[in-house]
Amino acid sequence: xxxxxxxxxxxxxxxxxxxxxxxxxxxxxxxxxxxxxxxxxxxxxxxxxxxxxxxxxxxxxxxxxxxxxxxxxxxxxxxxxxxxxxxxx
Numbered sequence: 001x002x003x004x005x006x007x008x009x010x011x012x013x014x015x016x017x018x019x020x021x022x023x024x025x026x027x028x029x030x031x032x033x034x035x036x037x038x039x040x041x042x043x044x045x046x047x048x049x050x051x052x053x054x055x056x057x058x059x060x061x062x063x064x065x066x067x068x069x070x071x072x073x074x075x076x077x078x079x080x081x082x083x084x085x086x087x088x089x
Contacts, residue, residue, distance in 0.1 A: 001061045005052045016045065019062065023069050030073055040076060044069045 003011035023044055027037035047068050055064060 001052075001055055001064075002057055005055055012049075015048075015061070015065075019065055020045075023065070026066070026069055027073065031076070036076070040069075040072050044072045047072065 001011070001015065004015060020041065024037050024041050027040045028034070031037060031040075044065075048065060051068065055061075
């Protein structure tokens with residue numbers, strides 16, 4: 001992660017190769033929809049990219065990444081709940 005934060009694009013490719021399939025699986029288990037899982041994966045990767053400067057050196061990467069993913073998942077669940085609520089009005 002330190003290399004990625006320093007601007008090494010290959011480090012991001014390695015991060016994606018290691019965690020991308022796990023993140024995709026996380027979203028598939030939550031929504032059982034490939035398109036949604038892919039969109040949420042992309043959203044997560046974008047948020048990680050934007051927040052890479054907040055990553056603390058020495059912190060564990062996987063828990064940090066999955067915290068970001070869990071927040072993306074929660075945002076999606078809230079959005080869906082809000083849309084359902086509006087449909088019943």
